[in-house]
Structure formats: structure tokens, C-alpha cells
Amino acid sequence: MPEYSDKVMDHFTKPRNIGEVEEPDGVGEVGNPVCGDMMKFTIKVKDNMIEDVKYLTFGCGAAIAVSSMVSEMAKGKTLEEAKKITNKQVAEELGGLPGNKMHCSNLGADALHKAIEDYQAKAQASAG
Amino acid sequence: MPEYSDKVMDHFTKPRNIGEVEEPDGVGEVGNPVCGDMMKFTIKVKDNMIEDVKYLTFGCGAAIAVSSMVSEMAKGKTLEEAKKITNKQVAEELGGLPGNKMHCSNLGADALHKAIEDYQAKAQASAG
Amino acid sequence: MKTVNLDYAAAAPLDKSVLEAMIPYFTEHYGNPSSGHTLGEKPRKAIEKARENVGRLIGSEAKNIIFTASASEANNLAVKGLVRAGKKKGDHIITSGVEHFSILNQLKGLEKEGYRVTRLPVDSYGSVDPAQLEAAITDQTILVTIQAANPEIGTIQPLEELAAIAGAHDIPFHTDAAAAAGWIPIDVEKSGIDLLSLAGDQFYGPKGSGALYVRRGIRLMPLVEGGIQEKGLRAGTENVPAIVGLGEAAKAALETMEERAAKAVEMRDRLKESIFDAIPNLHLNGHPEKRLPRNLNVSVSFVEGEALLMRLQMAGIYVSSGSSCTSQVLKSSHVLTAIGVSPELAQGSLQLTLGPESSPEDIPYITENLAEITTLLRNMSPLYHQYLKEGKNNA
Amino acid sequence: MKTVNLDYAAAAPLDKSVLEAMIPYFTEHYGNPSSGHTLGEKPRKAIEKARENVGRLIGSEAKNIIFTASASEANNLAVKGLVRAGKKKGDHIITSGVEHFSILNQLKGLEKEGYRVTRLPVDSYGSVDPAQLEAAITDQTILVTIQAANPEIGTIQPLEELAAIAGAHDIPFHTDAAAAAGWIPIDVEKSGIDLLSLAGDQFYGPKGSGALYVRRGIRLMPLVEGGIQEKGLRAGTENVPAIVGLGEAAKAALETMEERAAKAVEMRDRLKESIFDAIPNLHLNGHPEKRLPRNLNVSVSFVEGEALLMRLQMAGIYVSSGSSCTSQVLKSSHVLTAIGVSPELAQGSLQLTLGPESSPEDIPYITENLAEITTLLRNMSPLYHQYLKEGKNNA
């Protein structure tokens, strides 16, 4: 097993915010099972702020921990702040990820951004 | 160490007839130190019979045992009988020799024959 | 915490009696078998006894056994050794798509040198079809190398038929029997196998012990050139303790093969039944009957193998997986791909291999934990939620 | 009967504390270092610790150490691995005439493939002249491989100078340090050595353990292809106990090098004096000072080595010889030939190597027996009788 940090193990064993928010304002999916990781983020947005965020993850320990971490980092942030979260930051918050886990499982921020973009596209469409 | 027969070990540890007969009637030398074995046989001939035979040997265990064996086999034999002694017979009398020792160290009969030929050549010369 | 190892294919504890047999050769009988004096005698005899025992395990005369340090080395000596010896002219090699990397990777290298390689497909159980071997053979074929059994999905190949076909065309037939030797009967003579690789650590012998059977008349180029140990096919001071251990393990494996196999099969089948009863959407990988006694391989739909593995480990249960995240090269198992397992199911595969400490008493514990963990991971899996919504399994 | 082993170069008993360090890795910590679960962790860490220790012994970082099963394998991986990687273009290799067969025999093979090999001559002590290396280098030279010390005659090469010359021409420099490592200080960094082979069993580690140091940036083709163990340079399940043993032996060798060397040198020099005093017409082979601490090599005029060896063995004294009859290929030592020893004297050569159980108290016993046996064999030697008659030593 890759040598995961305590923080990763903590998020893997006790993942936060699992699931799908009801009637999501935005949905973001990344990855696919071929590469081994797939994440689906759903967000609730209120006053330009991420009021709630949940995820479903098919993937390895790192992928699960990353999803959990991203959900914690995003919650309560404004959309602009949340969009600034990078995969690198997530990995750092987790106390680092093994080298071979950096690119494949570390897609949490991308999934979050996609959910935000989805929300913004929808908002623009309904505004337009 | 090559797996020598008991007979070889017996002749190696207690070689018979070492040395040079005094005023030899025939001298035969074979081998050379490059190949690792060298034997010098000296014989005393009386009434067409090998009355005494001694040898000096530079060589491995097999070479020493072979020299000793040949000296025993030759002693008391007529020249004709002695000339019929083959290296193969010597090896058999010794209970066999390891395969890789068959050609190099098993030169005892050759040395004996050379000594006999030397005697016969001299005898012919003095007769002629 | 309870510990249940279900990954004995990766490694198994050395049999105690095997270790005991080895110990004197570390210290007391430490001599070099090539020595010209008495100190070499005991080790030399011990090696020859081991050669007898390893030969007997696979129906070979002792003198056709070459000791190596691993099955990987034996495989490399067999394949590259034969190709480089170049006795038979040609540029074509036949193998299967489910071989171990120690076969596949060298063949990739040989392809770069200009050799052509046919990788026979396998059916959904992982079996090679002898008719396809027959069809693949050309007058340029210089080697057929097909494993005896697959270590991952357990499928046993129709070795005799495959060897017979190669033999009929006068093409050397090599089999990588690392996973099979010691577990199923093998007879190189009867089966017409020309080269066979095995690994001691796969049947409770020491790590660092392997062997290659080489039929008389087959010429090989050594990988390791130097002294004339092992008939000049593998230079280097003999690893006497490892060889002694391999010999002892081979002896024990032959003597107890039926017993060991029966015990493994019984537990394996019960374990399988238990988990299939408890957990929906499991899939068996590999042949249902023609498989290694100690091997079980299942795919757990909707979840990923490393996560399973980590969770199971937290419960003291050790397994391995064909998922890409657990592989060191980050690709999911080429074996599962070859038998047509979908990418999702390949990610959720578990390889379970029984061993000396396996006990049917552990089955409830295993099943309980696997069921619980599966539920937990499925509940967070987007694939599972999709399945629940759409009511069908895409996998 | 009294037993005096003077052939510790062939084999030595495994250090007890090394064996103790190995034992848990056979049974308790039996896991596979590549395993994705906890069972692999202890073995993995143990291997990395061993890598540190082996690295430290030769002044290398841990990560540049590749474990092998022998020095022969390390030599083959170094030479063929480098040549086959073909990074540097050219067809010329430089070596010396006194290398081990695991270097010389592969070079013969490479010659058949079209590579050109220069075998540098050595002086009467067995030393390579750095100026000759300089002169031999061409723009086609892709590798220089010269041993650190000779196992038979003990001569230590001017490693730093040789490596510096190769380095100045940007040619990879490999040294076979199987006989030297653990006995004399070596620093690959300081000396600019690019590749270095060693064997654990030469400094009281286990048989079946070896290592190759590979400087960063040097590319090699693996001999054994397959899994990505050892950075992909040597496939196959790691032989954890052997590696652990190698590491422990390396640690002990580094920590006690001065002490071990001093003890060996003292006894060796006393033994030499003793036998030279007692027996006329002895000849020292190898360098009088620049030699391995535990090595003594003498030629006994007028007699042959196997006969000496057998007689000594009857007195419980074990030695080896460079005579053709004791060699498995039935040729007298190429090393003795290279240093200009006459055929007769090569046949009468004795290699004496001290070890852990060697004690100066045994010197009188050794000398007495050697003197007696020499007399006995000389008395039946035609060369000796000729010498007595002619009053001169042709040898």
C-alpha cells in the first residue's frame, strides 16, 4: 500500500460529506473507471457561497480522501474562493500524496470546479 | 576434489616403488608441467623381464596413483606382457578415474612403454 | 486484532522444517560446492539431493534441473537463452496474453530486436485454445511459451495438448509453471514439455529459489556467464541454503500435494459460496473448475480494489487486487482485460490465495467484513448509485 | 582431527549475528515487499535499511544500489547491461588480463558479436598500469572494467587512478569489487567509480547475495526482465532474507574493517614468514604490500597443487590451488600466467585465505604439515631430482 499520511488515512477511514445534495445547483463529474477513479460532486449554492457540497467517489484511498478533503475545504467558501482551490493545495492539506497518486486520484478540485461551472452555466442560462 | 576411488587414494597416500632404479636399462618420460603431469619411469630388465621399476611423478593425485599402479603391474612381467598394459587397464585396476582425469594424468602405461622402447632401442644398438 | 492472510501468492512463511533443513548450510556446512576439498562435499551432495527432489516434483531427471534465484530468472533464461542460442532458425515466438510480466516484458524487448510475437487470445475463463496455437505456428516459429496456470485468476492451461502441438512441429515448448508447480501434478516427460520454470517460494520454499527444467538437447545461452556452475548455464557461487530449501519444499509439496490441494479447494469453495451468498453483484474470474486449488478471484461491482484492500487490511484481512491503483505500473490487470472483464470490474477485483495458516473458521469473519466494507464503499460509489437508479449493472 | 580452513575465499560460515538478523524474514516477516498491504511493510523497510548499509560500505547513496543474487550476476548486469543499453556509441571495451571469469567469459561472448576487447597486461605483481589504460582508450571505447582486487593473488589495483582516466574520457568505469569490498576502504563517489559489483558471501554475508552500484545517469538493460523490482533493473520477488543478511554483513564489515584487516594482516604475515623459513624454494605471488589483508598466495616449486591440496586435506588443512588439475576447466590459473609465473610454479600454487576461525596458534601446525608434505612430494618429483642434479631451479 502506498504510504499515506495520517491525514489521508483519517479522511479515507472517516470520509466527510458523502452523498449527493438534494436538488443540486451544480454537478461536476471527473475521471472514469478505466483509470480507476471517478468523482461526482454536487453543490448547493446560496448567496454566491457553497452552502453544501457532497460527493460520490469510485476510487482508491487517495481518491476518497481527496474528495473528502475538497468537500471540507469548499464548504462555506464563496464560488470565487472555491475556484481557487487547486489539486496541489488539496494534496498539501492532506499532508502530501504518494508520487504515483498525484495525477490520477487527485482530481477533487477539478470535480468541484466542474460543479461550480455547471452551476454558473445554469445560472447564466436562466438569467439570460 | 575429484571423487577418487579407495584404490586411487591408497596408491596416492602410499605410493609404491618411488624413485629411480640405479643404472637403469630403460628410461621413459611423458607429460610436461604445463598440462600438470609429468612422469619418469626407469626400469631394470633381466632375461626379458622387468626386474625392477621405479618412477618419479610430478602431478595430481591421479597421476601419482597411476604411476604407482603401473609400477606394481609391470614388475615381474615380461617386456611383451608389460607392453600390453594399457592406460585403460590401469584406470580399471584403480577402480576407475574421474572422467576429467582420464587423459591428462593417465599416462603411466605410456611412460612405461617408453622406458621399454628405450631399453629395446639401446639393446638393439649395442647388439647392432 | 485478528489477522487473515488471503494473499499467500505474494508470499508465504517459509515452512519450518524447510528452514531447519537450510540452517546447517549457513553455518556448519558452509563450504563452496565447487571446492576441491572436503568442505565442498556436503554442500555438493546437498545440492544434488535437492536437484533430485525438484526433478521428481515435475517428472524430470535430476540432471535436467538448473537452479536459479527466481522464476523470473528461469523465465528469462528459458526465453532469451533459447532465442540467443539460435539453434532453430526463425523469428517468431508464440505466447499467450495472460503471461507473467517476466515473460511478456522480455518478449517486448525481443520484438524491438525484430522478432515477431503472437499473443494467443484466451477465452472468458482465461484458457488458451489449442487449435489457436496450431493455427498460429509457422515455419518461422522458434518457441512456444505458455504458462501452466495463471497466478491471478487461477486458470490451468491444457498443457499436454499445447505441448503436443508444439512438439509435433518440433518447436521447443516452455511453460512458466511458477504458479502451478507444487500445486498440481506436472510431468515434463509425459507432457513433452521442453523447458519449465518454477519458484520455490510459491510452495512454501525460500525466496530467492527457482529452477529451470531444460530437456536434454535443448541449447541455451546463459544470462549470467562466468564459472561453470549449473553446467555453465548459470555462473556464480551456488546459493546452497536456498537450493536445499527448494529441494525440501519440493519434496514436501510432492508428498502432500493431494492433501494440500484438497484442503485448499474445500475452503476456497466454501469461502466462495459464503461471500457470493452474502454479497450481491460479485463475479468469479477464471475457470470455475480448472483452476489452482488455492486461488479465488472475484470482482466486486461498483467499487475499487485499493479501497477494498485498505479497508480489509484495517480488519486484518490481507488480499491483493488487479486494480490499477494497486499495481506498481498503475495499469489494471492485463489478465482481467484479456478475459474480457470490463474496466470497472477489473478495478474491483480481489485475488484471494489460501495458504498454510488459512482456516475455514475464518470464513464468517472474512464474509462479514467484506460484506460490510462493500456496502460502505458502494454507498459512496457513483457507479452504484447509477445502478440503483437505472436498475441495471453496466459492468 | 584438527581442522584449519585456509580457503575462506571459496566460502565462509555465515556470521551468527547476520543469520539471526535474517531468520525473522523467513518466517515472521515473510511478506512480499511489493505487496500493497501491511505484510509488505516490514520486509520493504528491511530492504531499504540493507540498501543504506550496502551503500555506506562503498560510499554510495542507498538508491544507487541494485541487489542481485551474486557478484557474477552483478558483473553480467554491469557489462552486458551497459553494452546492450548502448547509450554510448562504440564497440571497444577495456579490461585486464586478471579478471574473474564472470567478466572474462562475457567479454568473449561480446567479441563474438563484434565488440573489440583490450585486455590490459599486468606487471609481475598483477597490477594494471594506469598509463596503459590511458594508451588503450579510443573514441570507440564504451566501457572500462577492471577489478578492485584479485581474489587469487590478492593484488589491489590503483582504482582511483584507473577510474580517473576513464572518467576524463567520459567512459563508464566498472569495477568488480567482489574480492575487495568489505576488506579495504572503497568510496565510489571519491574515486569516480560508475559501476561496482560486490558479493555478500565474501565478507561473511549469505550466499546468494550480491549488489551492483550504478551511478545516477548510467543506463542499463536488465538481464532479468519482468516486474519493476530494483527500479526495473532486476525483476523477481526480492530475496528478503538474503538482502537483510547482506546489509547486516556490510554494516559489520564497515564497522570492523580496520580490526578485521589488521588481524588478518598480522596472521598472514606471520604465516608467510613461518612457511618461507621452513621451506626452501617458495615464491610469493601477487603484490607484497598492496594486497588483500586476508590473502596469501605462494608457489611451491617442483610439486603439483592438487597433490598438495589432497595431502593437506588429509591433515585437516583446506586450501585451494591455481593448478590445472584443481580447476574445473582443467587449465592452470590465467592470473598466474598473466603475472608471468612459469607453468611449473603455477601448478604448485596455493591460495591461502584467512577467515573468522583463523588463529595464529595454527601457524606451527600449518607450517609443519606443509613442510612435511612438500618434502614428501618433492622426493617423488622428477623436477626436484633434476634441480638437485643440475643445482638450479628452472621454475
Ligand SMILES: Cc1ncc(COP(=O)(O)O)c(C=O)c1O
Ligand atoms: C573478483 C570476483 N569476481 C566475481 C566473483 C564471483 O562471485 P559469485 O560466485 O558470488 O558470483 C568472485 C568470487 O569470489 C570474485 O572473487
Ligand SMILES: Cc1ncc(COP(=O)(O)O)c(C=O)c1O
Ligand atoms: C506465473 C508466474 N511467473 C513468474 C513469477 C515470478 O516469480 P519470481 O518473483 O519468483 O521471479 C510469478 C510470481 O508469482 C508467477 O506467478
